[in-house]
Amino acid sequence: MQIKFWGARGSIATPLTNTELTAKIQAAVKRSINVELSTDKKVSEFVKNLPVHIRQTVGGETACIEIRTDRCLLILDAGTGIRRLGMDLLDRFAGQPIDAHILMTHTHWDHISGIPFFVPGMNPDNHFTFYSPFDDLKERLKLQQRYEYFPAPLPATYKFVRLKEQKTLKIGDLSIQTLPLNHPSGSYSYRIDSNDTSVVYATDSEYQNLSVESMKPFIDFFQNAELLIFDAQYTMLENIEKENWGHSNVFTGIDMALKAGVKKLAFIHHEPAYDDEKLWDILQKAREYLKINKPESKLELDLAVEGLTITL
Ligand SMILES: [Zn+2]
Numbered sequence: 558m559q560i561k562f563w564g565a566r567g568s569i570a571t572p573l574t575n576t577e578l579t580a581k582i583q584a585a586v587k588r589s590i591n592v593e594l595s596t597d598k599k600v601s602e603f604v605k606n607l608p609v610h611i612r613q614t615v616g617g618e619t620a621c622i623e624i625r626t627d628r629c630l631l632i633l634d635a636g637t638g639i640r641r642l643g644m645d646l647l648d649r650f651a652g653q654p655i656d657a658h659i660l661m662t663h664t665h666w667d668h669i670s671g672i673p674f675f676v677p678g679m680n681p682d683n684h685f686t687f688y689s690p691f692d693d694l695k696e697r698l699k700l701q702q703r704y705e706y707f708p709a710p711l712p713a714t715y716k717f718v719r720l721k722e723q724k725t726l727k728i729g730d731l732s733i734q735t736l737p738l739n740h741p742s743g744s745y746s747y748r749i750d751s752n753d754t755s756v757v758y759a760t761d762s763e764y765q766n767l768s769v770e771s772m773k774p775f776i777d778f779f780q781n782a783e784l785l786i787f788d789a790q791y792t793m794l795e796n797i798e799k800e801n802w803g804h805s806n807v808f809t810g811i812d813m814a815l816k817a818g819v820k821k822l823a824f825i826h827h828e829p830a831y832d833d834e835k836l837w838d839i840l841q842k843a844r845e846y847l848k849i850n851k852p853e854s855k856l857e858l859d860l861a862v863e864g865l866t867i868t869l
Pocket residue numbers: 567568665667668761826
């Protein structure tokens with residue numbers, strides 16, 4: 558199973574600004590003073606060893622994750638990241654029909670606004686099926702493509718399947734389950750199991766009551782996942798200030814992942830107001846927290862970064 562992040566930002570697309578880009582260049586140039594950089598190899602080595610927040614960006618596209626197995630292609634959410642995924646699919650399939658299954662967590666803008674720009678969706682030879690537990694997903698997406706908002710209607714070839722909680726959906730070699738999360742107007746988590754691995758996508762969720770009883774449904778759902786993709790939009794302090802905004806933080810994610818026996822934890826839905834330096838600092842603090850609280854733990858922590866590919 559291969560997982561690729563095409564968008565990891567929360568709430569609204571957040572491109573890198575010129576000021577941020579200039580600061581990265583200046584920081585890199587400063588570090589290069591007195592470093593011998595006479596060959597391409599030495600330059601590459603120097604860049605590779607720069608702090609990660611200088612040489613990379615988490616990216617500004619909103620939620621879109623691709624999951625590929627030998628037998629099927631899944632897409633989780635259709636935020637702005639799905640535009641580039643669409644271009645990539647056109648290249649990869651090179652004229653062959655594309656058949657993909659799109660699991661929607663909910664319909665806040667940051668999870669649907671890429672749909673009008675998903676070019677493979679315009680070709681009736683391709684097949685796209687949307688899944689969600691919402692009764693009216695089709696109507697919601699049609700509304701987004703009303704003429705006042707976008708000049709083309711929702712493609713008629715899109716299919717819609719309403720999922721039922723506690724029922725397992727089979728797509729190719731995958732079994733998919735869904736669980737409601739605590740988020741304004743609702744959001745759903747997805748657990749995707751193949752024969753030999755499992756991934757859980759749990760974005761746009763707040764965990765207010767941390768009692769064993771109220772956390773049990775989530776811990777059970779996350780149980781032994783190889784990878785948990787977890788909403789960690791806020792720092793702990795901001796999470797407390799923004800009670801009822803429907804998001805979480807890295808520390809809650811770590812505590813839940815440890816209880817559920819998760820192997821890898823990827824933080825997603827990055828706050829638009831946080832720059833790369835702050836986001837990688839949050840990851841650093843998360844790693845320190847894990848080391849202090851559970852030094853023997855083998856739980857791997859990472860930021861979901863645009864372009865990151867994880868093979869399970
Ligand atoms: Zn969101």
